[in-house]
Amino acid sequence: MRTHPDALTERDRLQLKAVLANCPELTALTEHVRSFAHMVTELEGEQLPEWIESARAATDLPSLSRFAQHLERDLDAVIAGLTLPWNSGVVEGHVNRIKMLKRQMFGRAGFELLRKRVLLA
Numbered sequence: 001m002r003t004h005p006d007a008l009t010e011r012d013r014l015q016l017k018a019v020l021a022n023c024p025e026l027t028a029l030t031e032h033v034r035s036f037a038h039m040v041t042e043l044e045g046e047q048l049p050e051w052i053e054s055a056r057a058a059t060d061l062p063s064l065s066r067f068a069q070h071l072e073r074d075l076d077a078v079i080a081g082l083t084l085p086w087n088s089g090v091v092e093g094h095v096n097r098i099k100m101l102k103r104q105m106f107g108r109a110g111f112e113l114l115r116k117r118v119l120l121a
Contacts, residue, residue, distance in 0.1 A: 024060075028060070029058075029064060032051075032054070036051060039051060040082060043083055043085065044083070045078070045079040045082030045084075048078060048079050049075070052071055052072060055067065056069065102114060
């Protein structure tokens, strides 16, 4: 799925422009989503409090306002996740792989075979 506006064809760009012209709420939502995506990709978490304030002020977008409210619940952790270059992606990948092996073997064998498959994979 192409999400960056520069990746759109000219025809798609014109269609997007027409849709956004007819729906001011969608235009506002698009801007909020793009600025949030920029924060995530550029690791600019220090801008999050300002983004949350802007999102909560968008009273015509209640879902966005609720999302911002939920981010505030653990603001320090979210800012750290959007700022620091470290993540748990590798660990989550291993957990996902082990769970897949476990599902594949469900009802077929005991723990010892599962252990061997995990260690050999």
